Amino acid sequence: MLRLWLILAGIALGGLGLAQQRITIDFWHSMGGVLGEATEALVKDFNAAQNRVTVRSQFVGSYDDGLNKLRAALQAGGQGRPNVIQVYDIGARFMADSGAVLPLEDLARANNFDLSQFVPQPRNYYTVDGKLYGLAFNSSNPILYFNAQALEQAGIPYRNTWSLADLEAAARKLTIKDAAGKTTRYGLSIPIDSWFMEQFSYNSGQYFCNNENGRKARATEVTFNNPAAVAFLDTWARLVREGVAANTGRNWADSQSLFAQGQAAIAVYSTASLTGVLRQVGNRFPVRTAFYPYLRERNGTAIGGAAVYLIRGFSDEQNAASWEFIRFLLRPETQAKWIIGTGYFPVVKGVTELPSVRQAYVRQPNYTTAVRQLETSKVNTASAGCLMGGFTEIRQIVQSAIEEALRGKPAQQALDEAKQRADQVLARYNASVRQ
Amino acid sequence: MINAKNSERNLQKSIPVRQAGRLGEGLEVALLLLPALLLLLVFTVWPTLNAFWLSFHRENLLGTERDWVGLSNYAEMLRDPAFWRAVGATFLFAAIVVPVQLVLGLLAALMVARPFPGVALFRTLFFLTTAVPTAVAAVAWGWYLHPIGGTLNRWLEAVGLPAQPWLTSPELALPTLAIVTAWAGVGFTAILLTAGLQQIPEDLYEAARMDGAGAWTQFWRITLPMLSPTLFLVALLTVLTSLTAFGQIHLLTRGGPMESTTVWIYRIYQDAFFNFRFSYAAAQSVALFLVLLLLAALQFRGLGRRVHYE
Numbered sequence: 001m002l003r004l005w006l007i008l009a010g011i012a013l014g015g016l017g018l019a020q021q022r023i024t025i026d027f028w029h030s031m032g033g034v035l036g037e038a039t040e041a042l043v044k045d046f047n048a049a050q051n052r053v054t055v056r057s058q059f060v061g062s063y064d065d066g067l068n069k070l071r072a073a074l075q076a077g078g079q080g081r082p083n084v085i086q087v088y089d090i091g092a093r094f095m096a097d098s099g100a101v102l103p104l105e106d107l108a109r110a111n112n113f114d115l116s117q118f119v120p121q122p123r124n125y126y127t128v129d130g131k132l133y134g135l136a137f138n139s140s141n142p143i144l145y146f147n148a149q150a151l152e153q154a155g156i157p158y159r160n161t162w163s164l165a166d167l168e169a170a171a172r173k174l175t176i177k178d179a180a181g182k183t184t185r186y187g188l189s190i191p192i193d194s195w196f197m198e199q200f201s202y203n204s205g206q207y208f209c210n211n212e213n214g215r216k217a218r219a220t221e222v223t224f225n226n227p228a229a230v231a232f233l234d235t236w237a238r239l240v241r242e243g244v245a246a247n248t249g250r251n252w253a254d255s256q257s258l259f260a261q262g263q264a265a266i267a268v269y270s271t272a273s274l275t276g277v278l279r280q281v282g283n284r285f286p287v288r289t290a291f292y293p294y295l296r297e298r299n300g301t302a303i304g305g306a307a308v309y310l311i312r313g314f315s316d317e318q319n320a321a322s323w324e325f326i327r328f329l330l331r332p333e334t335q336a337k338w339i340i341g342t343g344y345f346p347v348v349k350g351v352t353e354l355p356s357v358r359q360a361y362v363r364q365p366n367y368t369t370a371v372r373q374l375e376t377s378k379v380n381t382a383s384a385g386c387l388m389g390g391f392t393e394i395r396q397i398v399q400s401a402i403e404e405a406l407r408g409k410p411a412q413q414a415l416d417e418a419k420q421r422a423d424q425v426l427a428r429y430n431a432s433v434r435q
Numbered sequence: 436m437i438n439a440k441n442s443e444r445n446l447q448k449s450i451p452v453r454q455a456g457r458l459g460e461g462l463e464v465a466l467l468l469l470p471a472l473l474l475l476l477v478f479t480v481w482p483t484l485n486a487f488w489l490s491f492h493r494e495n496l497l498g499t500e501r502d503w504v505g506l507s508n509y510a511e512m513l514r515d516p517a518f519w520r521a522v523g524a525t526f527l528f529a530a531i532v533v534p535v536q537l538v539l540g541l542l543a544a545l546m547v548a549r550p551f552p553g554v555a556l557f558r559t560l561f562f563l564t565t566a567v568p569t570a571v572a573a574v575a576w577g578w579y580l581h582p583i584g585g586t587l588n589r590w591l592e593a594v595g596l597p598a599q600p601w602l603t604s605p606e607l608a609l610p611t612l613a614i615v616t617a618w619a620g621v622g623f624t625a626i627l628l629t630a631g632l633q634q635i636p637e638d639l640y641e642a643a644r645m646d647g648a649g650a651w652t653q654f655w656r657i658t659l660p661m662l663s664p665t666l667f668l669v670a671l672l673t674v675l676t677s678l679t680a681f682g683q684i685h686l687l688t689r690g691g692p693m694e695s696t697t698v699w700i701y702r703i704y705q706d707a708f709f710n711f712r713f714s715y716a717a718a719q720s721v722a723l724f725l726v727l728l729l730l731a732a733l734q735f736r737g738l739g740r741r742v743h744y745e
Contacts, residue, residue, distance in 0.1 A: 068708050075498050094711075098497050186583075192691070248582055249603040250691050258583055393710040396690075403605070403692040425710075432496055 090391035134307030189264035204228035208386035271370035300377025302385030389429035531613035540624025573686035631665025
């Protein structure tokens with residue numbers, strides 16, 4: 001017992017000694033499960049790789065939980081706020097408007113980091129009013145998932161590019177109904193999520209909010225009633241009513257279990273879902289992935305996921321330590337480890353040429369879909385993604401509109417009505433920023 | 436122990452230094468209550484007062500600066516159709532949960548109030564739903580209620596009935612959640628009512644039987660009136676808990692589809708922690724607080740008069 005205490009005391013003292021030399025910075029993230037393990041592994045690697053900085057990582061729950069904790073810390077005069085925090089994609093406008101963020105671009109310039117090393121889409125996404133604010137940490141995009149066995153049996157050749165019309169035809173062909181007309185296998189399953197409407201707009205070259213997705217100037221109106229989004233929702237709703245597409249509600253897991261059990265032949269999820277879906281499917285059937293669909297001409301998807309931001313109000317020494325951590329995250333070897341472990345894609349150039357990444361992609365070619373989709377996407381304000389405040393609330397409104405359309409309300413009408421409500425939310429947000 | 440303490444107190448009363456004794460005792464009581472009072476103060480009283488204060492303000496994005504805006508949050512709330520939809524959903528929800536939970540709880544209590552071989556097993560079974568954490572129950576119910584291939588729908592199809600979109604249709608989602616809520620609460624209701632039933636003196640039933648009263652008459656003339664104080668208390672508790680149900684909604688529907696399950700408390704949650712409108716959410720929670728207070732007062736006054744006390 002005494003020996004145990006001596007050891008513990010030794011560790012504590014040793015820890016103290018180290019802490020005096022090392023600068024400790026706090027990193028809040030929202031990665032749970034497999035992704036959480038991969039994140040903790042990166043932190044551990046960083047702490048072991050050098051002896052100047054110790055990153056203390058903390059899982060703070062969902063992205064919304066993390067933002068709420070940040071708000072609470074800032075309200076308490078900044079007590080306990082983190083040096084680095086991970087915030088979801090649609091929080092970009094909010095983070096820039098909050099005034100709480102030390103823009104990444106300022107640090108990068110001060111440290112002579114060449115910003116052109118970034119892959120353009122992630123960089124564009126987190127660039128607000130001409131300045132890069134956050135580092136795209138975990139970047140994903142939406143892709144199509146196919147039950148390859150069903151595809152083969154139906155005589156549909158696999159392709160990696162699908163227009164909406166082609167997808168609809170395939171879904172119809174893959175649907176199996178019994179004598180009573182009840183669907184026994186659905187052709188398509190899409191979780192009710194605004195993200196898929198957003199991405200379909202971008203991939204068809206349309207904007208989700210005005211002023212070119214809020215990239216030319218602050219967005220003041222939503223434009224999710226654009227022709228592409230209306231066509232997408234109209235097709236989706238028609239297929240649900242005809243028993244071709246399944247309606248499993250808002251919960252992604254409920255759609256994934258359907259796909260994994262072979263009860264839906266095509267599904268639409270994020271590339272970040274890939275590891276989970278493959279695990280769930282197991283040996284039931286081979287899975288193939290493909291690019292996200294588009295209306296007439298493929299433009300390119302925007303990135304999803306989250307970025308890490310540096311919070312203001314720390315000493316230069318602390319900020320330098322945070323920058324050292326960011327630099328570590330940007331190293332190609334770190335990126336390689338991260339993407340192989342998670343299914344996200346790299347945010348700096350040259351990572352996909354690394355041997356370890358190449359081998360991983362050969363072993364599991366489905367993981368290349370996201371990267372190829374990114375590489376072949378046009379770089380413009382549509383694929384930069386919509387930048388606006390109040391996005392979480394607006395997503396709720398879009399999801400209600402999807403649900404209305406699936407029940408029979410014309411897609412155009414549902415989205416027009418939702419736009420009225422969403423514009424109010426956006427106006428209120430913009431007013432709260434200017435005050 | 437208690438008797439000894441009482442006699443000690445009586446002794447103290449009879450001697451002249453009783454003032455000092457009381458003071459000492461008061462101090463002792465205060466000290467013993469202090470930890471609980473402190474917790475109550477920090478985690479209940481202060482946040483409540485803070486919510487009141489917040490509801491008269493409007494804040495900037497991060498909530499670091501606030502302006503006094505008087506009653507404008509309340510005015511906005513009264514004009515907000517989303518708020519009224521949430522209020523409507525809340526009362527519809529309670530209107531299903533309360534009767535279902537009370538009737539099922541009473542049935543369960545009647546079954547297990549009197550001892551019979553194996554009664555402990557049944558009591559445990561009924562109480563089991565209360566012991567299941569909301570999160571676990573919600574995940575399990577999610578499986579049972581899955582729109583395609585969920586257990587419940589498979590059973591329906593096995594007997595030739597069509598599968599139902601339990602949680603994915605705006606008509607069914609709220610009643611389904613209400614039933615899940617009642618299921619979770621029925622065990623606790625049954626326990627309270629069992630205790631109430633056991634308080635009813637057996638000789639009342641004996642006398643009734645001698646007068647030739649059947650089981651039905653006994654239930655209406657003895658059980659129900661004698662149980663009414665407990666029933667009233669349980670009803671009040673059920674109303675209050677159903678108006679503040681959150682976990683199962685958050686986990687099963689997140690307020691959807693088409694906001695059909697966005698009840699009052701869920702609206703507050705979304706406005707505060709999702710939409711970052713804390714002061715507006717505070718106004719809505721103050722309104723909910725007042726409604727709950729009013730309901731409790733009304734029930735105590737109105738129902739209280741008709742409750743039969745021994």
